[in-house]
Amino acid sequence: MHLLFIADPLHSFKIYKDTTFAMMREAYRRGHTLSVCEPQHITWQRGSRVSAQVLGITLTGDPTQWYEAQPLRRAELKDFDAVLMRKDPPFDSEYFYATHLLEQAERDGARVFNKPRALRDHPEKLAIMEFPEFIGPTLVTRDAQDIRRFHAEHQDIILKPLDGMGGMGIFRVGPDGLNLGSITETLNRHGAQSVMVQKFLPEIVDGDKRVLIIGGKPVPFCLARIPQGSEVRGNLAAGGKGVARPLSDRDWEIGNALGPVLQERGLLLAGVDVIGDCVTEINVTSPTCFQEIFDQTGCDVAKLFIDALELAISAGD
Incomplete structure (x- = not known):
């Protein structure tokens, strides 16, 4: 098969942990052909099909110069066996x-x-x-008074922008309400932008778990991103420590409930974030953690993904 990965620039990959690279490596190991492009390389013109300037690559196995590139060429996206959208957020x-x-x-x-x-x-x-049924107390609003009422009810809350990634822009406000007004103004831009507010879940000390769903089924191990020091965020990008663990009974319950729904909608891969017993986010743009789980448990998540991709292609999904 010939696969096109739409991703961030190749020079930005940290291949020791990059999930897109893990997908590429497993696909290449199976003999599939790889091409890459970035979103800005995709074009459409009346009378033509959607196409892109693509770069064919082969993997070298060298961690320093990990790929060799072929000359750029223009190709129609329909000519690939699969196109994988792996551009990282933000969803702008x-x-x-x-x-x-x-x-x-x-x-x-x-x-x-x-x-x-x-x-x-x-x-x-x-x-x-x-x-x-799977989430904790949550509010989405632009209104500062709504946020104050939510804080008054729950006392210890988390506020975050709807378009953040990697823990960016997340604030915790405790029972004293210190800086709640200033934080609200920063996030909602004086009522111009919606904010998500959630009750603080103390189980975050045990990690913000990434439960991966592939082809509608949960991967049997998750990655718990554990906050370090005084940090409230478990995100790896914010310094969290990733610890792979078997799924808990609750994790299985969540994964088995959400998995078929997400698969039916065309989400071959999703990353469900769980703190304690509560879902906090459902990541669908470019879910990660393949390599961390494999390195710590031996569970080959990239293999599970390429298995599911090949099955979806053969089934005409």
Whole structure:
């Protein structure tokens, strides 16, 4: 098969932990052909199909110069066996536009994973609203008074922007309410922008667990991102320590409930974030943690993913 990965620049990859690289390595090991591009390389013109300037690559096994590139060429996306959208957040306007171009490519005959419409329909913070039985007390609002009432009820809260990633812009406000007004103004931009507010879950000390869902089924190990020192955020990008663990009974319950729903909508891969017993986010743009789980447990998540991808392609999904 010939796979096209839409991703961040190759020079930015940290291959010892990069999930997209793990996918590439497993696909290459199986004899599949690899090409890459970035979202800005995708174009459409009336009378033509969606195409991109793509770079064919071979993997060298050298951690320093890990790929060899072929000359750039223009190719129609429908000519690949699968197109994998692996661009990291933020989910900004350009990402949004890219999903529309990819949806047009689907109309041309391309097979895109995750499906572009599903990416648009599942903003990673707001997707949890559909599953209230699995989440803790949560508020989404622009209104500062709503936030004050929520704080008065729950005392210890987390505030975060809807378009953040890697723990960016997350604040905790305790029972004293210190700086709640200033934090609210910063995040909601004086009422111009919506904010997510959640009751603080003390189980964060045991980690913010990333439960991966592949082909509708939970991976049997999660990665608990554990905050370090006085930090409240477990995100690896914010200095959290990643510890792989078997799924708990509650994790299995969540994964088995959400997995078939996400798969039915065209989400071959999702990362469900769980603190304690509560889902806090559903990540669908470029879920990670493949290599950390493999390194610590031997569970080959990249193999599970390429298995699911090959099955989806053969089934015509």
